[in-house]
Amino acid sequence: MSSTHNNTEGSEPFTIRIGTRRSPLALKQVDLVIAELQKVHKDITFEVCPIATMGDRDKTTPLPELGKGLWTNELEAQLGAKQVDFVVHCCKDMPTTLPEGCQLGCIMEREDPRDVVIFKKAHGDKYEKLGDLPQGAVVGTSSVRRAAQLRRNYPGLVFRDVRGNIDTRLRKVDDEEYDCIILAAAGLLRMGLGGRIAQYLDSSTEGGGMLHAVGQGALALEVREGDEKVLGILKTLEDTPTMMACFAERSLMRTLEGGCSVPVACETKWVEEESDEGTKKKLRIRALVVSLDGSEAVEGERIEEVASLAQADSLGKRLAQELVERGAQKILDAINQVRAGPGAVKVGDA
Numbered sequence: 001m002s003s004t005h006n007n008t009e010g011s012e013p014f015t016i017r018i019g020t021r022r023s024p025l026a027l028k029q030v031d032l033v034i035a036e037l038q039k040v041h042k043d044i045t046f047e048v049c050p051i052a053t054m055g056d057r058d059k060t061t062p063l064p065e066l067g068k069g070l071w072t073n074e075l076e077a078q079l080g081a082k083q084v085d086f087v088v089h090c091c092k093d094m095p096t097t098l099p100e101g102c103q104l105g106c107i108m109e110r111e112d113p114r115d116v117v118i119f120k121k122a123h124g125d126k127y128e129k130l131g132d133l134p135q136g137a138v139v140g141t142s143s144v145r146r147a148a149q150l151r152r153n154y155p156g157l158v159f160r161d162v163r164g165n166i167d168t169r170l171r172k173v174d175d176e177e178y179d180c181i182i183l184a185a186a187g188l189l190r191m192g193l194g195g196r197i198a199q200y201l202d203s204s205t206e207g208g209g210m211l212h213a214v215g216q217g218a219l220a221l222e223v224r225e226g227d228e229k230v231l232g233i234l235k236t237l238e239d240t241p242t243m244m245a246c247f248a249e250r251s252l253m254r255t256l257e258g259g260c261s262v263p264v265a266c267e268t269k270w271v272e273e274e275s276d277e278g279t280k281k282k283l284r285i286r287a288l289v290v291s292l293d294g295s296e297a298v299e300g301e302r303i304e305e306v307a308s309l310a311q312a313d314s315l316g317k318r319l320a321q322e323l324v325e326r327g328a329q330k331i332l333d334a335i336n337q338v339r340a341g342p343g344a345v346k347v348g349d350a
């Protein structure tokens with residue numbers, strides 16, 4: 001008689017295959033996910049299946065020309081073909097509408113969602129913040145969202161593209177003609193590179209704030225639609241407040257983009273609000289749609305009680321509609337017009 005190993009699943013040990021990009025950050029993120037899963041599911045074997053996506057292979061074509069899903073399409077194809085059981089994504093890199101047959105299984109607790117400034121090593125401790133930089137200083141970023149917001153507050157700075165993985169970008173700021181670069185805190189912190197962070201940017205930054213990208217700092221796990229077995233396994237990793245915040249952000253983006261990626265920035269925070277009935281936790285979402293050159297912007301904010309993903313969705317949608325009514329459409333139309341014309345304009349987030 002064969003003995004059956006008694007495990008938490010109540011069945012034979014089995015293997016789960018995980019789809020991921022193969023960048024050092026992506027692999028680190030998968031390690032973090034597996035470490036969390038392994039705590040609960042001791043007898044499951046997790047196998048990492050890294051591949052290069054279009055965004056990894058093509059490092060020169062402007063991002064929008066590569067189309068939507070440049071970081072995700074190949075991974076979702078593998079998921080659909082059952083070559084992998086779930087995919088680990090940066091939530092920020094996922095299009096707001098998923099392909100048929102795919103489902104956002106869960107979103108994990110968020111790392112710091114803010115953007116940060118990293119100065120060239122050779123500058124030593126000469127600069128502490130963006131405002132310390134002289135006229136004409138060069139800021140590396142390929143994100144129109146970042147450049148457009150910073151242009152508004154720091155008109156003297158010059159913006160240049162910088163693409164590549166985190167290590168490549170850090171090498172470029174140190175060795176090439178950049179004075180600083182802007183990156184997401186989350187990637188640096190996960191890679192143990194937080195020591196390079198000189199300044200955190202958010203809506204309240206003195207001298208000029210910045211809102212982050214939709215989904216920035218959160219990891220999202222994508223599964224085949226209705227795959228209850230895998231959904232059940234991943235459920236233990238869900239951070240519901242983060243998931244609700246990201247749903248609000250993604251709904252905002254989905255409502256605004258109308259088929260084309262646009263420079264939309266946001267910031268969500270769970271805040272306590274006092275009322276006659278006592279204190280209540282509410283979700284505050286701030287958002288900004290900005291023209292490519294930073295000359296025009298429409299900003300807004302809403303605070304609502306959110307107790308479900310559907311309510312998070314409608315919060316994001318309402319804020320988007322409010323921004324459109326207050327003039328965001330004019331900015332979006334202008335961007336879409338340039339996008340449709342000859343010559344590429346980058347509006348994806350890098």
Ligand SMILES: NCc1[nH]cc(CCC(=O)O)c1CC(=O)O
Nearest residue numbers: 090183184186187216217218350
């Ligand atoms: N495609 C770039 C990308 N996608 C997600 C992150 C950061 C990590 C995160 O937001 O979870 C980055 C790098 C960056 O913006 O600095």
